[in-house]
Amino acid sequence: xxxxxxxxxxxxxxxxxxxxxxxxxxxxxxxxxxxxxxxxxxxxxxxxxxxxxxxxxxxxxxxxxxxxxxxxxxxxxxxxxxxxxxxxxxxxxxxxxxxxxxxxxxxxxxxxxxxxxxxxxxxxxxxxxxxxxxxxxxxxxxxxxxxxxxxxxxxxxxxxxxxxxxxxxxxxxxxxxxxxxxxxxxxxxxxxxxxxxxxxxxxxxxxxxxxxxxxxxxxxxxxxxxxxxxxxxxxxxxxxxxxxxxxxxxxxxxxxxxxxxxxxxxxxxxxxxxx
Amino acid sequence: xxxxxxxxxxxxxxxxxxxxxxxxxxxxxxxxxxxxxxxxxxxxxxxxxxxxxxxxxxxxxxxxxxxxxxxxxxxxxxxxxxxxxxxxxxxxxxxxxxxxxxxxxxxxxxxxxxxxxxxxxxxxxxxxxxxxxxxxxxxxxxxxxxxxxxxxxxxxxxxxxxxxxxxxxxxxxxxxxxxxxxxxxxxxxxxxxxxxxxxxxxxxxxxxxxxxxxxxxxxxxxxxxxxxxxxxxxxxxxxxxxxxxxxxxxxxxxxxxxxxxxxxxxxxxxxxxxxxxxxxxxxxxxxxxxxxxxxxxxxxxxxxxxxxxxxxxxxxxxxxxxxxxxxxxxxxxxxxxxxxxxxxx
Numbered sequence: 001x002x003x004x005x006x007x008x009x010x011x012x013x014x015x016x017x018x019x020x021x022x023x024x025x026x027x028x029x030x031x032x033x034x035x036x037x038x039x040x041x042x043x044x045x046x047x048x049x050x051x052x053x054x055x056x057x058x059x060x061x062x063x064x065x066x067x068x069x070x071x072x073x074x075x076x077x078x079x080x081x082x083x084x085x086x087x088x089x090x091x092x093x094x095x096x097x098x099x100x101x102x103x104x105x106x107x108x109x110x111x112x113x114x115x116x117x118x119x120x121x122x123x124x125x126x127x128x129x130x131x132x133x134x135x136x137x138x139x140x141x142x143x144x145x146x147x148x149x150x151x152x153x154x155x156x157x158x159x160x161x162x163x164x165x166x167x168x169x170x171x172x173x174x175x176x177x178x179x180x181x182x183x184x185x186x187x188x189x190x191x192x193x194x195x196x197x198x199x200x201x202x203x204x205x206x207x208x209x210x211x212x213x214x215x216x217x218x219x220x221x222x223x224x225x226x227x228x229x230x231x232x233x234x235x236x237x238x239x240x241x242x243x244x245x246x247x248x249x250x251x252x253x254x255x256x257x258x259x260x261x262x263x264x265x266x267x268x269x270x271x272x273x274x275x
Numbered sequence: 276x277x278x279x280x281x282x283x284x285x286x287x288x289x290x291x292x293x294x295x296x297x298x299x300x301x302x303x304x305x306x307x308x309x310x311x312x313x314x315x316x317x318x319x320x321x322x323x324x325x326x327x328x329x330x331x332x333x334x335x336x337x338x339x340x341x342x343x344x345x346x347x348x349x350x351x352x353x354x355x356x357x358x359x360x361x362x363x364x365x366x367x368x369x370x371x372x373x374x375x376x377x378x379x380x381x382x383x384x385x386x387x388x389x390x391x392x393x394x395x396x397x398x399x400x401x402x403x404x405x406x407x408x409x410x411x412x413x414x415x416x417x418x419x420x421x422x423x424x425x426x427x428x429x430x431x432x433x434x435x436x437x438x439x440x441x442x443x444x445x446x447x448x449x450x451x452x453x454x455x456x457x458x459x460x461x462x463x464x465x466x467x468x469x470x471x472x473x474x475x476x477x478x479x480x481x482x483x484x485x486x487x488x489x490x491x492x493x494x495x496x497x498x499x500x501x502x503x504x505x506x507x508x509x510x511x512x513x514x515x516x517x518x519x520x521x522x523x524x525x526x527x528x529x530x531x532x533x534x535x536x537x538x539x540x541x542x543x544x545x546x547x548x549x550x551x552x553x554x555x556x557x558x559x560x561x562x563x564x565x566x567x568x569x570x571x572x573x574x575x576x577x578x579x580x581x582x583x584x585x586x587x588x589x590x591x592x593x594x595x596x597x598x599x600x601x602x603x604x605x606x607x608x609x610x611x612x613x614x615x616x617x618x619x620x
Contacts, residue, residue, distance in 0.1 A: 166359055170355070170363075171363075171374070173326060174374050175349030176374070177378075188365035
């Protein structure tokens with residue numbers, strides 16, 4: 001059977017290709033640059049293919065900074081942040097979704113309002129506070145600023161709110177404590193949302209450049225993005241191929257996390273759309 | 276002795292006028308008590324107060340003579356079946372049944388034994404490892420029942436458990452419920468707006484309207500001796516014909532003192548094209564046939580009489596044609612109601 005290509009389907013195809021290129025090209029350019037020689041990176045017109053890939057660029061990038069130490073720092077900060085968000089976000093979201101308590105609306109409003117304050121506005125007071133507490137150059141200084149997330153509280157609250165009240169009543173009749181209800185009923189239902197939020201936190205925490213730059217001054221606690229950025233500062237101009245090799249190394253864990261969580265993320269977004 | 280007793284119960288939400296005011300109700304041990312009434316009559320609220328899912332504004336609830344006002348829902352020895360089943364979607368059928376038992380710290384061996392026994396009883400053995408979303412409506416209904424039975428509660432509470440099923444399945448589960456009740460012998464409290472469900476399953480019917488008990492008695496009694504016009508019209512299908520007393524005075528029927536309304540059931544009336552040779556035991560009224568519904572085993576007639584619309588249900592159809600018809604009712608089958616719509620004995 002022959003497929004007829006209609007005008008609209010052709011238009012859709014062109015649009016899809018366009019979207020794909022928008023997302024794919026920068027990524028392709030990063031990977032491509034990371035395996036070029038320095039000469040090739042500066043060539044005009046630029047080449048879109050590399051016949052002789054320079055794999056040793058990755059080794060150079062790896063050796064130019066205390067990579068393993070920074071990787072360890074990044075992992076500690078990311079998982080520390082995830083852990084802190086779990087213990088702050090989940091109970092808060094459950095309380096906002098399911099309890100009527102005095103001032104709950106006001107507190108929820110305040111929580112949402114914090115989303116509107118840009119980090120650049122509060123970094124100075126946070127820095128002063130942390131320096132007085134002696135937290136500068138510690139892991140805590142990198143974990144605490146994002147130990148909770150108003151966005152995550154909001155999203156999880158919406159998901160919790162969608163759970164039918166009868167389900168909770170059934171659980172109460174089944175002699176379940178609030179903790180059991182949260183752990184055995186609410187969280188399993190909200191699983192796609194939780195995984196998605198964890199992934200978003202993972203990405204933003206992993207990629208965070210601003211807070212480590214502000215709150216740390218030495219490499220013992222600095223995270224990978226700061227280290228990768230430092231590759232720029234090498235002598236003799238910016239070595240784009242080394243910088244991009246570093247970026248590829250930086251991005252790999254994010255991609256891996258996304259591929260693992262992909263199914264849940266898609267389910268979370270379709271679930272939000274349903275209702 | 277009453278298994279459950281509600282004494283002077285008042286329920287209001289916020290500052291609004293109460294939906295239930297000073298209600299007294301006793302539910303007998305081992306009875307299948309049906310709380311029946313139109314939507315908004317407070318029947319579900321009463322059930323939820325018994326379950327402990329709603330607080331009691333005033334008054335007290337007793338189970339086995341002990342106040343449960345301050346007892347948590349989980350400690351009341353009850354199990355509830357919800358209209359939408361409220362199955363835990365992320366758990367399998369087995370886990371759904373096991374959840375309450377685990378929370379009550381029942382040992383693993385006992386749990387497995389009970390789940391095995393009950394799933395066989397309701398025919399769910401092969402579905403134990405499925406999640407609710409992979410079950411049909413009827414199967415979900417059975418899981419909801421199984422989850423309640425497995426707890427071995429002292430009282431079953433059911434909130435319109437059949438209303439999400441199609442008519443055929445509803446009839447089937449209705450008989451299943453009667454069997455189940457007879458097998459378990461525990462107290463059932465069942466909420467419905469469907470008088471057929473109430474009449475067919477209940478041993479006791481509590482008919483409610485706007486938070487007030489209109490009549491509380493056995494199905495037979497409520498059908499044979501409705502206490503008021505509301506009850507008379509709610510029980511039976513089509514509802515009882517209730518006409519102004521003046522119609523019957525005009526037709527030469529001598530009425531008891533104070534009669535304001537006279538009623539008769541569609542199924543005891545007769546309809547014919549013409550009637551001759553009536554004895555004094557009968558009363559006849561003429562009218563125009565508006566509609567005729569042939570239902571197989573029965574035929575429904577809707578007749579416009581000078582006194583109002585009258586429904587008649589006939590089991591042996593004589594094929595009465597459209598046009599002028601006569602309705603005949605035996606005088607001893609008439610019900611009399613006074614100015615306050617209460618039955619005159």
